[in-house]
Amino acid sequence: MKLSELGVGKTAIISEVKGQKALRGHLLDMGLTPNTCVTVRAVAPMGDPIELALRGYRLTLRLEDAGNIEVEPVSMVCSGNCSSCASNSGKRGKRS
Amino acid sequence: MILALAGNQNCGKTTLFNALTGSNQHVGNFPGVTVEQKIGTVKKTRDGSDVKIVDLPGIYSLSPYSNEEIVSRDYIFNEKPDGIINIVDASNIERNLYLTLQLASLGIPMVIALNMMDEVKSNGGSINTKKLSEILGVPVVPISAAKGEGIEELKDVFIRVVENKEKPKPVDYCTGEVHRAIHSLMHMIEDHAADAGISRRFAATKLVEGDESMAKRLKLSQNEIETIEHTLIELEHEAGVDAQAAIADMRYDFIQDAVGKTVTKMSTDSKQHKMSVAIDKILTNKYVGLPIFFIIMGIVFYLSFDLIGGNLTDLFETAIDAGIEAFRSWMTDFGTNPVVISLLCDGALKGIGSILSFLPTIIVLFLFLSIMEDSGYMARVAYIMDKLLRKIGLSGKSFVPLLIGFGCTVPAVLSTRTLSSERDKKMTIMLLPFMTCTAKLPIYGFMASIFFPDHTGLVTLSLYILGLLLAVVMGLILKNTLYKGKSVPFVMELPNYRIPGLKTTLLLLFEKARDFIVRAFTVIFGASVIIWFLQCFDIRFNIVTDTESGMLAQIAKLIAPVFSPLGFGNWRAVTALISGFMAKEAVVSILQVLTNKDTAITDIFTAASAYSFLVFTLLYTPCVATVAAIRREFGNRRKGVMVALLQSVYAWVIALVVYRVILLFV
Numbered sequence: 001m002k003l004s005e006l007g008v009g010k011t012a013i014i015s016e017v018k019g020q021k022a023l024r025g026h027l028l029d030m031g032l033t034p035n036t037c038v039t040v041r042a043v044a045p046m047g048d049p050i051e052l053a054l055r056g057y058r059l060t061l062r063l064e065d066a067g068n069i070e071v072e073p074v075s076m077v078c079s080g081n082c083s084s085c086a087s088n089s090g091k092r093g094k095r096s
Numbered sequence: 097m098i099l100a101l102a103g104n105q106n107c108g109k110t111t112l113f114n115a116l117t118g119s120n121q122h123v124g125n126f127p128g129v130t131v132e133q134k135i136g137t138v139k140k141t142r143d144g145s146d147v148k149i150v151d152l153p154g155i156y157s158l159s160p161y162s163n164e165e166i167v168s169r170d171y172i173f174n175e176k177p178d179g180i181i182n183i184v185d186a187s188n189i190e191r192n193l194y195l196t197l198q199l200a201s202l203g204i205p206m207v208i209a210l211n212m213m214d215e216v217k218s219n220g221g222s223i224n225t226k227k228l229s230e231i232l233g234v235p236v237v238p239i240s241a242a243k244g245e246g247i248e249e250l251k252d253v254f255i256r257v258v259e260n261k262e263k264p265k266p267v268d269y270c271t272g273e274v275h276r277a278i279h280s281l282m283h284m285i286e287d288h289a290a291d292a293g294i295s296r297r298f299a300a301t302k303l304v305e306g307d308e309s310m311a312k313r314l315k316l317s318q319n320e321i322e323t324i325e326h327t328l329i330e331l332e333h334e335a336g337v338d339a340q341a342a343i344a345d346m347r348y349d350f351i352q353d354a355v356g357k358t359v360t361k362m363s364t365d366s367k368q369h370k371m372s373v374a375i376d377k378i379l380t381n382k383y384v385g386l387p388i389f390f391i392i393m394g395i396v397f398y399l400s401f402d403l404i405g406g407n408l409t410d411l412f413e414t415a416i417d418a419g420i421e422a423f424r425s426w427m428t429d430f431g432t433n434p435v436v437i438s439l440l441c442d443g444a445l446k447g448i449g450s451i452l453s454f455l456p457t458i459i460v461l462f463l464f465l466s467i468m469e470d471s472g473y474m475a476r477v478a479y480i481m482d483k484l485l486r487k488i489g490l491s492g493k494s495f496v497p498l499l500i501g502f503g504c505t506v507p508a509v510l511s512t513r514t515l516s517s518e519r520d521k522k523m524t525i526m527l528l529p530f531m532t533c534t535a536k537l538p539i540y541g542f543m544a545s546i547f548f549p550d551h552t553g554l555v556t557l558s559l560y561i562l563g564l565l566l567a568v569v570m571g572l573i574l575k576n577t578l579y580k581g582k583s584v585p586f587v588m589e590l591p592n593y594r595i596p597g598l599k600t601t602l603l604l605l606f607e608k609a610r611d612f613i614v615r616a617f618t619v620i621f622g623a624s625v626i627i628w629f630l631q632c633f634d635i636r637f638n639i640v641t642d643t644e645s646g647m648l649a650q651i652a653k654l655i656a657p658v659f660s661p662l663g664f665g666n667w668r669a670v671t672a673l674i675s676g677f678m679a680k681e682a683v684v685s686i687l688q689v690l691t692n693k694d695t696a697i698t699d700i701f702t703a704a705s706a707y708s709f710l711v712f713t714l715l716y717t718p719c720v721a722t723v724a725a726i727r728r729e730f731g732n733r734r735k736g737v738m739v740a741l742l743q744s745v746y747a748w749v750i751a752l753v754v755y756r757v758i759l760l761f762v
Contacts, residue, residue, distance in 0.1 A: 025157075033345040047483065053364075059588070060586070
């Protein structure tokens, strides 16, 4: 599923980041890399953009751009502390 | 020695820059672009060495994807600083170190200033800086820029590092196929990298990331580019590795590992983080977020343009006028030539005075804006307003500059500096003159009270709305023509709320005031003298006693027919418009001077042509202070003048349409 479809308060693990080179590069640089856990914290008053929590900080992203990020929802609640999340998703073992 | 100060946005970079350099700052532009560049001289180094620091824009990476990143890269590669100070926010260390890893691979002597250590400590956390320094291969100095802690030590360390040319120790964060690809490219491009003066490790990594501008900078041959492409294709298809994502991932993995070994407490557990989340539950709330924003802006406007700024401006004005009059009588007593007195008092001083009287308003407005910016609220404004502005091809970050435009266009133009993309900045500036500034309000009031006495409010409101509608139309046109394409991706951090530093705020205000005064004494001074000259002399350079026979009126008579289709082809109206170029307030005062019991204002205008005149006033060339500001931001004199001329052209067209439509109905 896409990150833009993930509901408020839900947490997911990023599986793939798509999109044009510049956008993609920017998303990856900001820490939205595959296997990272990310929580949708809120939606702006007009319904867009959305507010995310990842890697211990908060980021805002337009729904349109969030549509380039494929995620797998997880049931756990994200503390924003990704090391606990990464160990659950087997991040360490999944190195290329 | 020259050092570059690099770091993420919101990590206290400006505070550190101010702490290191104090007021020894010089503001210029980065070579070839209009991005502001601050250079400061470090005060009181222990061994007396002369150290200059260049403040790079706030960046998250050294990719070539955003304006700031390109400017920073170009600066480092072209100007080759002797060293880099990388400021890292210890309370948000994971994402901050992403840039650090890239900076360290540049092979330039470097120091990490680990900022906000006071915050980390007050939350009961700790960071093992010695170990962190070992892992990253770069000296780490814990500091608190806001409290001035660790600054002296930082100075000692960076002077030592630069003098001994201590380059960062190479850190290998890549593994597997990507590692092999980077190393094989490092050998291939070795000579090119040496020629370009770029570390081969950094260059090879960027090439594997698919950075085309790096290939250009290294001046690679077609053959070599094809080899690189082949390597990348091989990586992607045979090894199944997506190099761009893999490298970002490996950097973050390495950082996570380093953070795990050195940091004891997570950033999300901090008081500041929890407090910010709580505040945002209100300020970005679905229902009250927008109303609160408008209330805040309302208060800021009231204080800036009315209660504090407005009253101070009135006081300033009175003081300046009194000063000028004192000067005039002193010179008259002295027996100075009346022409010289008039030149100094009516031309130069009055022009400068009318501009300087704006100073209090601008300072107060900027005080509030800088508080909004430094506290972190501006990022929230961009977040809640983004959807609205995206429709005309801008992002939420443009909202505040546009709003300030309703106050005064000059600070609005200056505030577009906070916009990250050059495209967004220019487009916002192009839309700004459509926002009715407070100086135009008296013209609306004056004309409406004479021609539409029962509907003054309605007439004024209609002009505001017309301006907004035209801004939307203009935005849509620009979006599809001159500034095609999307605005930069809106990927913005929501920093923790912080109490703004007094020193940083005061320095910023001082800078704005100086900037404004310099402008008042150059461009505006020149324009005032020209207008004065045109008013007081006729074409034979004789002094005139009434405005009618002056050159300005003569020119106005010449131009007047151009405005006949608009209903006000009258030299008096045109003289007022030309004077309005100095300051819009002048339109009313000149109209009052030029009308008397022989020629009443009702003889010049009909109701329809009065409205058409107001529409033209709303849209035509902004005042000289604004044109000067626009010219500076566009970094190009011709473009600044072009914007001004273009505006007069469409002002004419739209006023014509409005006038003709009104005539159909009356």
